[in-house]
Amino acid sequence: MTETKTPRLSRRTLLQGAGAAAGLAAGSGVITGFPAIIAAEPVTLRYLGTAVNQSGDIARKVKEDLGITIEYIPVVTDEVSKRVVTQPNSFDIVDSEYFSLKKLMPSGNLVGMDARRIKNADKITPVFTKGEVGGKKIGDQGTAPKKVFYLEGQNSTKFAASPTEWITLIPTTYNADTLGIRPDLIKRPITSWKELLNPEFKGKASILNIPSIGIMDAAMVVEATGDYTYPDKGNMTKAEIDRTMKVLIEAKRAGQFRAFWQDFNESVNLMASGETVIQSMWSPAVTKVRSQGVACTYQPLKEGYRAWATGFGLPKTLSGKKLDAAYDFINWFLSGWAGAYLNRQGYYSAVLETAKANMEPYEWAFWMEGKPAEKDIKAPDGTIMEKAGAVRDGGSFEQRMGAVACWNSVMDENTYMVRKWNEFIAA
Amino acid sequence: MSTAAAPALPEAATAASTPTGLAAATRRQRRLAYWQAMPLGLVFLVFFLVPLALTLIVSFWEYNEYEIIPAFTLQNYADVFEGCLSGGDLCTTFRTYLSTLKFCLLGWAATLTIGFTVAYFVAFHVRSTAMQTVLFLICTIPFWTSNVIRMIAWVPLLGRNGLVNDTLMGLGLIRTPIEGLLYSDFSVVLAFIHLDTVFMIVPIFNSMMRIDRSLIEAATDAGATAWQTLWNVIVPLCKPGIAIGSIFVLTLIMGDFVTVGVMGGQQIASVGKVIQVQMAYLQFPAAAANAVVLLGAVMVLIGALTRLIDLRREL
CATH class of the missing domain: 3.40.190.10 (Periplasmic binding protein-like II)
Structure with missing residues (x-):
């Protein structure tokens, strides 16, 4: 029909x-x-x-x-x-x-x-x-x-x-974006953004080198540690930018980050090769790591997603x-x-x-309703993305989009933020 | 032959014989030289001088999120050097330039040593010209693939679970992988050596091939050791080649941000990267100011180099 x-x-x-x-x-x-x-x-x-x-x-x-x-x-x-x-x-x-x-x-x-x-x-x-x-x-x-x-x-x-x-x-x-993790290398449940800067993962974490997005991931971490609650993570004041950057710079000097990534493939390579075990990531990148036979989870976190x-x-x-x-x-x-x-x-x-x-009922159930896949889930080109029985990370559309905490943004203090970001990279 | 009617042709110039005609001919010849230089001059003007002038102008403009506003402000330069005069912690710009200079120095020293050795071997130890050509071509093999591919090829080799670490661990030499092999100063310098050594080899080799072999014989006859010959005869005569190679390598490293980005895991600052980020956020005047400062820094560096060696005289 x-x-x-x-x-x-x-x-x-x-x-x-x-x-x-x-x-x-x-x-x-x-x-x-x-x-x-x-x-x-x-x-x-x-x-x-x-x-x-x-x-x-x-x-x-x-x-x-x-x-x-x-x-x-x-x-x-x-x-x-x-x-x-x-x-x-x-x-x-x-x-x-x-x-x-x-x-x-x-x-x-x-x-x-x-x-x-x-x-x-x-x-x-x-x-x-x-x-x-x-x-x-x-x-x-x-x-x-x-x-x-x-x-x-x-x-x-x-x-x-x-x-x-x-x-x-x-x-x-x-x-809705969150952290990607290597469950096989971390071997314990991850539930909070603060794990990104947990010294346990020293030298094995990564964030993206896109200032306006990277700083929001950092803000999610700062809020998760309970240090500070931002009125608006997507529109910080200069003082808030300074505070967030200080956290990042300290982590960087302590050797928390293995590398920063800028494009899709870099993030896939870092994760698939085991250079990093926890990093900010995009959903299709997680899928790509998984399609290489490497365990990778797009981990839902209690503080919510950045959409x-x-x-x-x-x-x-x-x-x-x-x-x-x-x-x-x-x-x-x-x-x-x-x-x-x-x-x-x-x-x-x-x-x-x-x-x-335009979707098969089993496809809709897997992708949008968070139900276990009845059959193998295939990509548009026919390759198998998920085996039957798999459940989408984060669950249904309502669970995932309903848990959005903040959105990618351009701040009023954008110029200042970019300057501070350059300072962070040089630190 | 009537000079008035003669067009500015070379034949006309050479045909002139009287003293007055000679002066006119010289003038014509000079004019002709300008005409001949004009195509390159125009290209130079349109694609180099004009953009450079525009960059300089824009660096004094104001900007906001979505437009650049013609004005005259020094704010962009003030932003570049923000916190540099306050003392205490180094400001971002100085820190970035210092890091870039460090790579320049390390990269330059390494490429010079390797480049000189390779060129010396090919120029003096390989006897047949055919073999020299073959070896010389081998040096260019890395250039058969793109810059980025050549860099990325290092990643599986140097990574935490890469070949080097796996081998060392397999041999029992180390227990835990060496993290500093990749995404570190080491890997950046390694990539620079890999990418830029050939720019050192070519001009030095060229200088060496022009050295009169009888000079070396004379040095040997005069009782000089091999090292003395190298240091007192060959190195001084290679100075132009070394200078040209150095200029290549230094400018390449100064302006680079891709190598530092890929091999440094984006964790190491470079001036080029700062400019790129600002461009991405439409902060053109700020990027222009940084570009002007970078240009100044490179020119100072080249100026210092040419002070050491008068290239025009040596060539």
């Missing part, structure tokens, strides 16, 4: 899109005699984002369903923001982190998205719209998406406190056929196939019900 339903839906979207494009082209007088051919001319969208979210499978499926060619521009997170601010004409759609919005929106290069043109806008999970999971409020320290989800107007650079029809980013993926989210934004300069195509693509993205694809990799998708309709 569902399998036949989705393509038909997307085909209709395609026709609508094509019709609108033709109408628009006719209206603007571009056509010189071959309307059908010009209207059917394939549209290419330049998709700026990090490589993590840019899958060839998705691009192929879009081409099949909508006839839109997706041209990926894969760069690192920081480069995404840099491009949006400095070269806003170099892409047609951007997949950016929500925390970057504080930098991006004031530049005026992104435009508010019309919620009325997003078919599933009202079905986007309340994690984004209200900061809730299953009716329960979740942690909103840092740049929680709900704080930057709406704009006051289409061309406004101010975030709206209450829902409006102008959305900054339509969520693509989000997740992040990314979403689609549109540049102000986008218009005409490309703008329509961008909306079509976003609508397609929320219609289920892509959501299911992302859920199967351990990320979460924006509209859960459409994703559910």
Whole structure:
């Protein structure tokens, strides 16, 4: 049922899109005699984002369903923001982190998205719209998406406190991050963030060398030790930054860290080779270590998770056929196939019900409900990720996202923080 | 031949014979030389001088999270040297430069020793030119793969459970793995030696090949020992090669942040890394100020080197 339903839906979207494009082209007088051919001319969208979210499978499926060619521009997170601010004409759609919005929106290069043109806008999970999971409020320290989800107007650079029809980013993926550990080498239960700086793991711990994220992991540790409770870990005062950095510098001088990592593969190698036994990590990296036959747990901790989210934004300069195509693509993205694809990799998708309709019940039960896998869980490419009987670390969607303590962020004192971070690296 | 109508062609210049024509011809020749130098000059201007000037200008600008604002402020430089004059603990910048200088010194000394020895062997002990060429090419083998791959190749060798530690433990020489092999100053210097020695070998080898062999014979005839010949004849004549190689190695190490990052486990500071982090956070003026300071430091270093050896005269 569902399998036949989705393509038909997307085909209709395609026709609508094509019709609108033709109408628009006719209206603007571009056509010189071959309307059908010009209207059917394939549209290419330049998709700026990090490589993590840019899958060839998705691009192929879009081409099949909508006839839109997706041209990926894969760069690192920081480069995404840099491009949006400095070269806003170099892409047609951007997949950016929500925390970057504080930098991006004031530049005026992104435009508010019309919620009325997003078919599933009202079905986007309340994690984004209200900061809730299953009716329960979740942690909103840092740049929680709900704080930057709406704009006051289409061309406004101010975030709206209450829902409006102008959305900054339509969520693509989000997740809750925690520490990865090697249970075979640690040999005892780990329940708290403070273990990251426990001298027991001297020379075998690691954090990431991305200042704005690394400092929040450190703040989780400081809070876990009971030293200090931050009013907002995602927006520290100078004194709080100093306090946190002092803890980090002491740990570094004592030789706590084996290395710092900056990209996905570095974190996988450190963990898989046994150079580190406990470190801040990303969910797919844990999966990758495990797929190499090395025991690795994405350990839920009592203080909660540090969450992040990314979403689609549109540049102000986008218009005409490309703008329509961008909306079509976003609508397609929320219609289920892509959501299911992302859920199967351990990320979460924006509209859960459409994703559910595109997943096998046993897959949904494993990834989203935290139940033991009935059958082997396979990656999109067919390799086995988890054997039958395995349970997802951290449990269900509600357990994991419900336990979020803070969100990746950009602080008001960002410049100072970066300077202090450089000091920490030099210490 | 009428000089007025003659275009600025080399034939015209060489054809001139009268004294006045000679002066005009020299002028024309000089103008021609400028024309010939122009393509390179333009490239130099557009891709080197203009960006450099822009960097210098931007380093005095103000900035916030999302834009850089034309202004004139010394704040960026003040931030670079924050806490450097207060005494007590070393400030971040000095600490970073000190660490970079340490790597420069260690890397330079090691590459010079190895580079000189290798070049000496190939230049003086290998008799046939064919063999010399073969050995010389062998020196370039590391360059067949990318810089990053060459660095990463060290990781499985030096790691806690790497080959070296496994072998030493297997031989019973050590009980616990040596942690300092990887992600330490040692591994950084090792990688620098691996990456940069060839830049020392090539210019020194080149200098050695130009040494007149009869000078060495004369030294031997005059009763000099092998060491005396080396120290009093070969080393002085290799000075230009050593200087050029040193400039290569020092500038490479000064500006490097990838090697220090990968081999130092991101735990060791480098100026390049500081600049990279600032760029990533869109703090372009701060990064520009750091770049200008780095440029200054490198220029001082090169200046000192050329004081020791007058390159232009030696070449």
